[in-house]
Amino acid sequence: MPEGDNVWQAATRMHAALAGKRLTQSDFRVPAFATLDLTGWTVLEVVSRGKHLLHRLAAPDGEGPLSIHSHLKMEGSWQVYGPGERWRKPAHTARAVLRAEDGVSAVGFSLGVLEVIPTAEEGTVVGHLGPDLLGPDWDPAQAEANLRAQPDRAVGLALLDQRNLAGIGNIYRNELCFLARVHPAAPVSAVRDLPGLIATAKRLLEANKGRSRNTTGGFGPRNDSWVYGRAGQPCLRCHTRIQHGTLGEDVQRERDIYFCPRCQPAP
Numbered sequence: 658m659p660e661g662d663n664v665w666q667a668a669t670r671m672h673a674a675l676a677g678k679r680l681t682q683s684d685f686r687v688p689a690f691a692t693l694d695l696t697g698w699t700v701l702e703v704v705s706r707g708k709h710l711l712h713r714l715a716a717p718d719g720e721g722p723l724s725i726h727s728h729l730k731m732e733g734s735w736q737v738y739g740p741g742e743r744w745r746k747p748a749h750t751a752r753a754v755l756r757a758e759d760g761v762s763a764v765g766f767s768l769g770v771l772e773v774i775p776t777a778e779e780g781t782v783v784g785h786l787g788p789d790l791l792g793p794d795w796d797p798a799q800a801e802a803n804l805r806a807q808p809d810r811a812v813g814l815a816l817l818d819q820r821n822l823a824g825i826g827n828i829y830r831n832e833l834c835f836l837a838r839v840h841p842a843a844p845v846s847a848v849r850d851l852p853g854l855i856a857t858a859k860r861l862l863e864a865n866k867g868r869s870r871n872t873t874g875g876f877g878p879r880n881d882s883w884v885y886g887r888a889g890q891p892c893l894r895c896h897t898r899i900q901h902g903t904l905g906e907d908v909q910r911e912r913d914i915y916f917c918p919r920c921q922p923a924p
């Protein structure tokens with residue numbers, strides 16, 4: 658599951674590769690847009706909003722701009738290829754292919770969401786998002802107010818809810834709970850320093866947005882997380898074994914949690 662900084666990176670890479678260029682081919686391999694052809698359209702920009710991606714395109718004939726809205730969900734990725742370069746993912750998983758006039762292409766694989774909408778209607782797909790940790794609308798006070806509006810909700814769930822603040826995935830929510838010394842199932846109201854937790858989230862995503870791997874510890878290549886993925890290994894603070902569990906509002910949507918039972922006692 659990509660985090661907000663991975664999506665920001667993908668948008669930045671595609672913006673660098675495609676912005677200002679005219680498309681010579683487009684191929685949408687989803688039924689609803691299989692016949693759509695954006696040949697001749699110009700890529701204006703590629704931006705991320707939380708974990709959503711938006712390719713904004715101008716029409717050759719002055720029609721209103723369109724946006725390709727995509728979401729990577731669990732398995733998706735967008736990759737940029739030079740002319741003639743071989744794809745690094747199986748072709749049958751490609752959902753969108755955009756080729757620019759200079760032969761550079763962007764290919765979206767296994768995308769969880771792919772649709773093309775008028776740019777003027779982007780609000781219908783990203784308008785529900787809370788302040789974006791890496792976006793121009795970032796507003797820590799608003800993020801805090803959104804989280805505090807449901808004081809009894811598990812903090813591990815509230816941090817993943819993109820309506821509160823946008824950009825945190827499962828790695829960061831686990832790491833943030835550890836850094837705040839709070840169990841993921843503890844209520845939001847149990848967080849002693851919520852502004853501090855939000856500031857840490859911002860710092861982590863900013864620090865990692867230019868890197869290829871997510872790093873939350875910052876203590877070298879061997880330990881790139883405090884608790885995420887470290888079940889059974891010693892806590893880096895107190896040497897108690899890290900525990901693994903699941904947390905979710907319903908069984909279908911349970912996600913992995915990792916925590917130190919000593920540093921983050923269960924509520």
Ligand SMILES: [Zn+2]
Nearest residue numbers: 892895917920
């Ligand atoms: Zn510990």
